[in-house]
Amino acid sequence: MSEDLKNVVVILTVGKSDGGKAATMAFSCGMSAIAMGHNAVVFLTSDGAVWGYQGSADGTQVQGFLPLRELISQYLEQGGRIILCSVCHRTCSVGSPDLPPVAEMVPETEIGGFATILELAMNGMSVTF
Amino acid sequence: MTHFQLNCEGMNCPMPIVELTKAARSLEVGQKIEVTATDLAFKPDLEAWARRMGHTIEQFDEADDKSHAIICLGSKK
Secondary structure, eight states: OOOTTTTTEEEOOOTTTTHHHOOOOOOOEHHHHHTTTTTEEEEOOGGGGGGGBBBTTTTTTTTTTTHHHHHHHHHTTTEEEEEHHIIIOOOOOOOOTTTOOOSSSSOOEEEOHHHHHHHHHHHHEEEEE | OOEEEEEEEOOOOTTHHHHHHHHHHHHHTOOEEEEEEEETTTTHHHHHHHHTOOOEEEEEEEOOOOEEEEEEEEEEO
């Protein structure tokens, strides 16, 4: 991705409680950002961290949209980035904070924190789902 | 010259960056901070913080889930 393009940082804080609606919108938004010539980053934090793990999106589809697993796959193929909140990865999503993470992350997912996300957003814009 | 020592092991995001900022504000331009941390996002967060604040990461290494860095302070603290 070009360095001079603006970043679109999509912040996803919703997990499976809405049947994957917010996640579907977030990755669709990311796909649109790429289509419009921007660098897209989906930041998975809070309950949204669940989408950073292999198999989480399986079987999830919102009417009118691609299955979430396929949407995420296409998003990554087109150059979108996924950044998973470091604290969520360590504590919220995979059990005890005293144990190492056990779930396998979606391939190409990066670990990042708020400074990482803020720097990206300062060089672009952010959208929250 | 002795580096300012900062132990951020066991701290989660954003506290390592918060502690680095406190330390940087107490020091002068050109002084160095030697920091250790275990947060999983420490490397990208440190890089973002340093770029934003005008500091230079002179050394960075990771071993046994522990990050170690030496930062030379720039003018924007």
